[in-house]
Amino acid sequence: MPASQLYATLIDALPDPILVVAGFERDDLTGRRYILANAAGRELLRITAEEGMLLSAVRDPDVLGAVDKALFDEVDAEGVYETTGAQTRSLRVRARWLGFGGDGARLALLTFHDETEVRRVERTRVDFLANASHELRTPLASLSGFIETLRGHAKDDPTAREKFLGIMQAQADRMARLIADLTSLSRIELDEHVPPRGVVDLGLLVGEVVEAAAPLGAQRRVKLDWRPCAAQSAFVRGERDQIVQVVQNLLDNAIKYSPDGAAVRIEMQSGINDLTAAASYEPMPRLSLVAPDPSGETYAVLRVTDLGPGIARQNLPRLSERFYRVDGQKTGARSGTGLGLAIVKHIMNRHRGGLVVASAEGEGSTFIAYFPMANVPAGVVKAS
Amino acid sequence: MNEHIVRSYEDELNSLAAECVRMGGLTEAQVADAVSGVVKRNQELAASVVVRDDKLDEAERDIERKTIRLIALRQPVADDLRRAVAAMKVANNLERCGDLAKNIAKRTLVIIESDPLTPLTRSIERMGKLVLGRLSSVIDAYSRSDLERALAVWSQDDEVDEHYNSLFRELLTYMMGDPRTITACAHMLFVAKNLERIGDHATNIAEIVHYEITGAEMIGGRPKTDALKA
Numbered sequence: 001m002p003a004s005q006l007y008a009t010l011i012d013a014l015p016d017p018i019l020v021v022a023g024f025e026r027d028d029l030t031g032r033r034y035i036l037a038n039a040a041g042r043e044l045l046r047i048t049a050e051e052g053m054l055l056s057a058v059r060d061p062d063v064l065g066a067v068d069k070a071l072f073d074e075v076d077a078e079g080v081y082e083t084t085g086a087q088t089r090s091l092r093v094r095a096r097w098l099g100f101g102g103d104g105a106r107l108a109l110l111t112f113h114d115e116t117e118v119r120r121v122e123r124t125r126v127d128f129l130a131n132a133s134h135e136l137r138t139p140l141a142s143l144s145g146f147i148e149t150l151r152g153h154a155k156d157d158p159t160a161r162e163k164f165l166g167i168m169q170a171q172a173d174r175m176a177r178l179i180a181d182l183t184s185l186s187r188i189e190l191d192e193h194v195p196p197r198g199v200v201d202l203g204l205l206v207g208e209v210v211e212a213a214a215p216l217g218a219q220r221r222v223k224l225d226w227r228p229c230a231a232q233s234a235f236v237r238g239e240r241d242q243i244v245q246v247v248q249n250l251l252d253n254a255i256k257y258s259p260d261g262a263a264v265r266i267e268m269q270s271g272i273n274d275l276t277a278a279a280s281y282e283p284m285p286r287l288s289l290v291a292p293d294p295s296g297e298t299y300a301v302l303r304v305t306d307l308g309p310g311i312a313r314q315n316l317p318r319l320s321e322r323f324y325r326v327d328g329q330k331t332g333a334r335s336g337t338g339l340g341l342a343i344v345k346h347i348m349n350r351h352r353g354g355l356v357v358a359s360a361e362g363e364g365s366t367f368i369a370y371f372p373m374a375n376v377p378a379g380v381v382k383a384s
Numbered sequence: 385m386n387e388h389i390v391r392s393y394e395d396e397l398n399s400l401a402a403e404c405v406r407m408g409g410l411t412e413a414q415v416a417d418a419v420s421g422v423v424k425r426n427q428e429l430a431a432s433v434v435v436r437d438d439k440l441d442e443a444e445r446d447i448e449r450k451t452i453r454l455i456a457l458r459q460p461v462a463d464d465l466r467r468a469v470a471a472m473k474v475a476n477n478l479e480r481c482g483d484l485a486k487n488i489a490k491r492t493l494v495i496i497e498s499d500p501l502t503p504l505t506r507s508i509e510r511m512g513k514l515v516l517g518r519l520s521s522v523i524d525a526y527s528r529s530d531l532e533r534a535l536a537v538w539s540q541d542d543e544v545d546e547h548y549n550s551l552f553r554e555l556l557t558y559m560m561g562d563p564r565t566i567t568a569c570a571h572m573l574f575v576a577k578n579l580e581r582i583g584d585h586a587t588n589i590a591e592i593v594h595y596e597i598t599g600a601e602m603i604g605g606r607p608k609t610d611a612l613k614a
Contacts, residue, residue: 028399029399029402029406030395030402053402055402055527056527058409059406059409059523060409061406061409061410061413062413064406084513084516084520088513275536285546286542287543287546294521294533313549313550314549314552314553315550316546316550317507317511317547317550
């Protein structure tokens with residue numbers, strides 16, 4: 001490989017986004033162009049060409065200010081660049097004066113360094129402490145209350161003792177469930193910006209989860225109506241365990257809120273675009289909790305519909321909030337940890353998929369999860 | 385490099401659009417900082433949003449002046465005329481977004497004098513993120529002449545409304561629960577309303593992009609769910 005080609009390959013392969021910007025005059029906006037962008041840079045700024053107008057790639061005033069400083073004041077400058085969209089990333093931008101190019105253009109180098117992780121970890125810790133302590137307080141208070149009673153006047157009453165121990169067991173289970181969900185959530189969150197690896201046949205996977213959930217359905221006298229998609233297989237990019245968790249949580253919720261004897265409908269469809277995937281059949285209020293950045297990918301979609309009490313429209317936007325439970329569901333037979341959908345949301349976000357809920361009070365709910373499909377030659381995966 | 389720069393007509397139109405995009409970037413930053421200011425209770429950030437609004441006003445005036453000059457001197461027709469008019473209208477909408485962001489920042493300065501309303505600021509943050517996403521998507525659509533993206537923004541107007549309605553209820557609950565929060569909550573309500581209107585301006589811009597590219601107006605009403613009926 002000749003040296004010049006090696007350098008070009010090298011720059012393109014660098015993990016941090018890099019841009020070289022050229023400009024002539026300070027007041028000539030269209031004259032500022034990026035003349036080189038490596039692969040990471042093209043992905044970050046969602047540009048396809050290796051050169052073009054700078055403003056078509058980035059318009060953040062902070063970054064533009066830094067570029068101007070480097071280009072025209074010939075000094076190094078820094079800024080912060082934040083992406084909008086489903087996954088917010090925060091990057092430190094450095095602009096450095098490079099000198100004059102062959103055509104007399106002023107040149108500057110723009111490098112981006114991802115600092116999302118640092119900020120996220122900080123924030124996760126703060127939230128975790130605040131929420132977890134609050135949620136654990138209730139069962140703990142109840143536990144210590146019963147211990148006090150058992151030590152006091154219920155000491156010699158075997159019937160009361162049995163009853164209280166039963167309640168204490170339930171509370172301890174609840175705390176254990178909560179802690180399991182919290183750890184799982186915080187792990188998923190830490191990995192949220194790491195693209196998932198692997199390819200999974202969604203149809204096969206959903207079939208397995210539905211089968212495994214059949215006993216729970218039978219116990220609650222809820223019928224599971226599984227309708228696989230017409231296509232033979234629907235391969236999606238993703239981590240198997242996490243996708244199982246998505247399907248399981250959606251299914252658990254649907255079973256939990258279904259009335260006696262009702263059916264939960266589980267449908268699949270594949271090879272459609274994001275707009276079709278996110279659409280619901282029923283004319284109900286609809287809200288997307290996670291939406292992928294528009295990319296022209298095809299998706300495989302899973303719809304889970306229950307005939308439960310439904311969710312009032314004003315509660316829809318809060319659904320995936322941590323520890324949020326619709327009124328009256330904080331206690332009793334349907335009590336959950338309030339983390340199930342938050343977990344689903346984070347997994348969907350990591351997989352660059354989407355999550356939509358359509359629901360109306362008294363008419364049931366539909367949860368729609370869609371995953372980007374993987375491009376694999378049919379023969380390769382069949383064999384594995 | 386002292387030669388006189390002779391700009392072609394095409395260049396002039398391009399640079400008009402470029403200035404709109406730059407102004408869009410500025411507006412996005414203003415809205416993002418305004419939301420971040422109210423969520424993180426950051427007085428300094430809020431104050432800086434108020435100060436920086438002048439820049440947007442100036443950018444709008446500048447674009448307007450240049451558009452009028454271009455129309456007068458070049459007398460564009462068809463596509464070119466639409467591009468020129470679109471630039472002016474987009475700038476107009478962006479300037480309104482900036483005003484609303486400035487208003488949010490001003491209210492932030494009042495809100496941070498009372499106790500924090502943690503669950504509420506979360507809802508505001510979520511709504512802010514959604515609105516900002518729409519704004520940024522529509523500016524992308526404008527800068528890349530991407531009709532499909534503009535249509536996507538246009539057809540998803542109802543989500544912001546859902547958030548607004550939800551926040552409205554939440555605020556009512558708070559105010560009924562503790563009258564001492566009324567001042568902060570009332571301001572918060574306007575913050576939410578302002579965000580909702582920024583969302584509306586994003587929809588307007590989507591319509592302008594549609595007009596610019598196709599020459600036809602959007603037909604049919606927006607997919608709006610009635611905010612007051614909920």
